[in-house]
Amino acid sequence: MVASAPPPVRAGLSHRQKKSMNKKQISIRWADLDPNFHLRHSVFYDFCAQQRIEILGSLGLTMDKFQELKMGPVIFREEAVFRREIKLGDKITLEVYLSKMKADASKWSFEHRFVNDAGKLMATLTVDGSWLDVVERKLAREIPQVLLTAFVDFPKTENFELS
Secondary structure, eight states: OBOSSOOSSOOOSOHHHHHHHTEEEEOOOGGGBOTTSBBOHHHHHHHHHHHHHHHHHHTTOOHHHHHHHTEEEEEEEEEEEEOSOOBTTOOEEEEEEEEEEOTTSSEEEEEEEEEETTSOEEEEEEEEEEEEETTTTEEOSSOOHHHHHHHHHSOEEEEEEEO
């Protein structure tokens, strides 16, 4: 099912805040390169994980909040598609969007896009995940409203799917 609107929960951020929160300029460091002098594959995953955590934190889902809830995000799948080389000195913007979500936010997918300053797509990284109950060490049975609200505020892909 393709949805054009987020789930029916009141969003807390303005359109302008949502539009800018998911884009971040990244600096390619010497240590990020591989022997072929382009961005090392594992660095793509590190950049994406860091950006997701920063955005979740800006939505109130800090590490302290996850500890209070006794839950945290768990990843089932990560997949990268490398289209063009990223080299030292390249100006790259990392964008992240929510691409799929169950209506209760119990499962979700993010799409990360590495875009150069000319607007060319350099790579995409897709992540599928859910929420782990860190006490039971199992998938969470009930999703707190604070998680659903945060995901309503998360910027969506053009073809966002709600199921």
